Amino acid sequence: xxxxxxxxxxxxxxxxxxxxxxxxxxxxxxxxxxxxxxxxxxxxxxxxxxxxxxxxxxxxxxxxxxxxxxxxxxxxxxxxxxxxxxxxxxxxxxxxxxxxxxxxx
Numbered sequence: 617x618x619x620x621x622x623x624x625x626x627x628x629x630x631x632x633x634x635x636x637x638x639x640x641x642x643x644x645x646x647x648x649x650x651x652x653x654x655x656x657x658x659x660x661x662x663x664x665x666x667x668x669x670x671x672x673x674x675x676x677x678x679x680x681x682x683x684x685x686x687x688x689x690x691x692x693x694x695x696x697x698x699x700x701x702x703x704x705x706x707x708x709x710x711x712x713x714x715x716x717x718x719x720x721x
Contacts (some may be wrong), residue, residue, distance in 0.1 A: 619656040619682045626671050626681075640661045 627637045638648040643663060651659045651667070668678055 619678060620654075622654050622678060623656070623667060623671070624652045624683045628672065628674070637670070641666050 624634075629632065630637075632640065634652060635645050641648065643666060648667070649661060649665065649694040656664060657663055664678075665675065668675055673681075
């Protein structure tokens with residue numbers, strides 16, 4: 617199941633429609649609608665984190681609900697990890713990550 621579909625189902629399960637949930641998230645309805653209808657891939661990390669926070673789930677839980685728990689991390693997973701934790705990485709950790717990522721092809 618795609619992440620957008622998972623998010624839409626969770627929003628409905630919690631008793632919201634897209635408009636009321638967008639208000640809860642303090643984001644424009646058109647932004648939330650675009651994420652749900654066009655997919656999560658082009659959405660900003662901040663918006664996805666805001667949606668997850670208001671659904672009381674983590675990004676990891678969203679990934680688990682989408683793909684299951686036994687899977688290889690995707691490029692998007694790494695991108696989200698860096699976006700959330702990148703500021704806390706030391707220069708050595710950042711260089712190691714760059715080296716590791718450059719080896720994956």
